[in-house]
Amino acid sequence: MELTAVVTGAARGIGRSVVERLRAAGYRVVAVDVSPAVADLAESGWVVPMAADVTADPTPAAAIGRATGEFGRLDLLVNNAARFLRRPILDTSDGDFDALFAVNVRPVFRFTRAALPALTETRGCVVNTASISGLIGVPNQSVYAMTKGAIVQLTRQLAIEYAARGVRVNAVAPGAVDTGFMDEARAADPDPAASLAVTLGNHPIGRMSTPDEVARAIVFLAAPESAGITGTILSVDGGYVAR
Ligand SMILES: NC(=O)c1ccc[n+]([C@@H]2O[C@H](COP(=O)([O-])OP(=O)(O)OC[C@H]3O[C@@H](n4cnc5c(N)ncnc54)[C@H](O)[C@@H]3O)[C@@H](O)[C@H]2O)c1
Numbered sequence: 259m260e261l262t263a264v265v266t267g268a269a270r271g272i273g274r275s276v277v278e279r280l281r282a283a284g285y286r287v288v289a290v291d292v293s294p295a296v297a298d299l300a301e302s303g304w305v306v307p308m309a310a311d312v313t314a315d316p317t318p319a320a321a322i323g324r325a326t327g328e329f330g331r332l333d334l335l336v337n338n339a340a341r342f343l344r345r346p347i348l349d350t351s352d353g354d355f356d357a358l359f360a361v362n363v364r365p366v367f368r369f370t371r372a373a374l375p376a377l378t379e380t381r382g383c384v385v386n387t388a389s390i391s392g393l394i395g396v397p398n399q400s401v402y403a404m405t406k407g408a409i410v411q412l413t414r415q416l417a418i419e420y421a422a423r424g425v426r427v428n429a430v431a432p433g434a435v436d437t438g439f440m441d442e443a444r445a446a447d448p449d450p451a452a453s454l455a456v457t458l459g460n461h462p463i464g465r466m467s468t469p470d471e472v473a474r475a476i477v478f479l480a481a482p483e484s485a486g487i488t489g490t491i492l493s494v495d496g497g498y499v500a501r
Pocket residue numbers: 266267268269270271272273290291292293310311312313337338339340341361387388389390431432433434435436437438439440
């Protein structure tokens with residue numbers, strides 16, 4: 259039996275590492291990303307790349323349909339695609355708010371709703387990529403933090419709603435991870451080197467996590483070893499929220 263996953267935000271960063279880890283664990287993967295770079299993942303028959311915007315109305319059903327249609331089943335949904343916004347609230351427009359919720363929250367709801375019938379058949383899992391910003395206060399991230407808080411709460415809600423149906427729902431909450439996501443935000447700072455120093459100082463292990471470290475946590479939460487874990491928000495943050 260070959261397990262099958264759908265991963266969003268799969269072209270680079272954490273999502274790409276998740277695809278690589280899932281392939282190593284024997285999964286077939288539908289890899290969704292708005293970036294055409296997702297096509298690079300097509301070199302084996304194990305990954306179906308799908309260049310699509312998660313905010314587009316047809317994308318969730320199409321992605322889940324490709325998993326169930328081409329591979330016959332769905333065992334895992336990883337809701338990982340998101341955008342970052344670091345901005346003081348007084349500079350944050352209504353448009354910023356709507357745009358961030360449109361990418362970071364609405365597709366998580368819509369992908370999960372589309373996936374749950376197939377996941378109920380396989381007694382599968384959802385793993386969401388939240389953030390420490392959804393757990394604690396971080397300056398100048400009000401709307402981003404709200405989007406991640408929404409994901410934390412959906413994770414807990416659905417863990418309870420689907421526990422009796424055998425579907426587990428968990429999330430990871432990364433601290434800073436060494437991906438383009440943070441690099442781009444930092445490049446816009448007046449002093450990127452000082453900004454990096456503050457970030458590293460907030461992480462007791464003195465470094466960012468790697469995308470692969472987060473991917474391993476996601477794959478663990480999907481694995482049989484975590485059969486007793488649901489509704490958990492697993493921090494992968496070098497001790498950030500433990501301070
Ligand atoms: N990097 C960090 O420091 C950090 C920290 C905490 C949480 N996270 C979370 O980890 C997840 C992955 O982040 P990352 O660091 O790998 O970022 P990344 O920017 O490297 O990768 C995100 C991927 O999502 C894709 N994406 C964005 N909008 C999309 C859309 N509308 N449709 C389809 N694909 C879309 C991008 O093209 C990109 O390939 C996100 O949920 C992010 O909030 C990241």
